[in-house]
Amino acid sequence: MPKARRNKCKDKLPRSQGATIAVREYYGTSSIIDTPDHDVEEVSSSLSSEDASAKSDLPQHVRTMSDGSIVDIQPVEPGRVPSPTASEIIANCHEEDMIEMRNVDQKARAEGVEPGERKKRLLELQEQRNEQRKLEEKIAQEEAERKLDEEFDSWIEKGKGKGKK
Structure with a gap:
């Protein structure tokens, strides 16, 4: 008994009538969409006196937001940049070196190197x-300069014999 054919039109999502405009x-x-939300309360940007005194008791790296929440920010000390990992070194290397560096890294991993x-x-x-x-x-730069010098010298040699008669 042959399988029943599925209706291809049923499987598709319906299209709106005005899809072309x-x-x-x-x-x-x-x-x-055009009207503002009236049920959302405006957050006061001014801090009350209690919030101001609480803010002064916090360490310097801890900040408070305008809504009163506390955010802990750990600044990076000047001159102290985190050292890149082996994977980051490979990711940031020159494109010509990437394959060779990846092979060295894979070989070192296989050897169990720290x-x-x-x-x-x-x-x-x-x-x-x-x-x-x-x-x-x-x-390459020296070679290009040498070729330019040779070309300049050949132009000079060609020009010497033509102008005098």
């Missing part, structure tokens, strides 16, 4: 690759 023209403006040692290896590799990249860039 602009949303604002189809739905129009709504007074519900996270600090993995980080040290990655930083050393990153420093080597940065130095190598700077050296290659310097060599």
Whole structure:
């Protein structure tokens, strides 16, 4: 016995009649959306005298919000930036080095190397690759300057014989 065919139209979500016209023209403006909420109370921005005295008793890194709630903020001390992890080093490295650094990290993990040692290896590799990249860039720049000098000299040589008759 053949299977009953499903009606494809039933499986689809219904479409609105005016789907082809602009949303604002189809739905129009709504007074519900345009009116402000009257049941929401305005929070007073001024602190009462009790709140002010309580605020002065708090440590310097603890702040109070205008609604009276207390927020604990731990500022980062100047000169004290958290050290990146091995994964962060890989994520922030130069794109040419990413595969090599990932392989070094995976090999170190397989060997059971401590996270600090993995980080040290990655930083050393990153420093080597940065130095190598700077050296290659310097060599390429010197080569480009040499080619420009040769081209300039050839123009000078060509120009010497043509102007004198």
